[in-house]
Structure formats: structure tokens, C-alpha cells
Amino acid sequence: MNGRADTKRSRTKERRSAWANASSRCLTEGTYSCRQMARFQSLVSEHSYANAIDIRSFKLENGRTLSVLRDLSKIDTAASKFLHAVAQRLYDEKVFSVVLT
Numbered sequence: 001m002n003g004r005a006d007t008k009r010s011r012t013k014e015r016r017s018a019w020a021n022a023s024s025r026c027l028t029e030g031t032y033s034c035r036q037m038a039r040f041q042s043l044v045s046e047h048s049y050a051n052a053i054d055i056r057s058f059k060l061e062n063g064r065t066l067s068v069l070r071d072l073s074k075i076d077t078a079a080s081k082f083l084h085a086v087a088q089r090l091y092d093e094k095v096f097s098v099v100l101t
Contacts, residue, residue, distance in 0.1 A: 029054035052096070058082075072101060 034048045046052035058066045071079035084101060091099040 025059040027056045027059060029056045046098070052098075058086075 035045050037043045037045050047054075055068055057068060060066070066079045066082060068083060071077065072083045074080045087099045087101045090096050
């Protein structure tokens with residue numbers, strides 16, 4: 001499965017159900033990186049196997065940015081609902097086996 005294409009497909013489906021504006025870009029903090037897990041120093045992160053991606057934000061066509069750091073924890077906002085829905089869809093569609101929010 002192509003993670004990048006599947007991520008785009010999932011966020012596009014979610015955007016169509018929740019937003020009038022298209023999500024034109026998905027900005028990441030990192031993908032492949034051979035590093036230890038923060039809580040389990042003897043294990044390497046799924047990033048080491050290119051099985052993980054850190055999503056920073058989504059840039060909408062109208063110029064608005066939905067930030068994971070800023071918007072995810074806000075309760076009952078459209079941005080938070082969108083971010084949670086995309087995360088759930090990525091898990092449900094088996095793009096990723098673990099989704100942390």
C-alpha cells in the first residue's frame with residue numbers, strides 16, 4: 001500500500017464530508033528516521049521502517065492551515081473534528097495500524 005497516496009485519499013474523503021474547502025497539502029514533521037522510541041529506549045520507532053509519519057498540518061486551498069498541535073485538542077471545533085476524523089479514517093482503512101492523537 002502506498003502510504004502517501006492512501007493518506008491523500010483518506011483526507012480527501014473526509015474533507016468532502018466536512019469542509020467546503022479542499023485540503024491541498026499535508027505537511028509533515030518526518031517520515032523515515034532511524035530513531036529510538038521515546039518510552040522504550042531499547043526499541044526503534046516505526047519511523048525506522050518507514051511505517052510511520054508525523055503530520056504537522058493540513059493546508060487548505062483557501063490558505064487556512066489546520067494545525068495538529070494547535071487544533072487537535074480543541075473540543076467541538078470544525079478543525080478538531082476534521083483532524084480526528086482523518087486519523088480515524090486512516091486507521092479504519094488500514095493505511096496505518098496505529099494512529100496516535
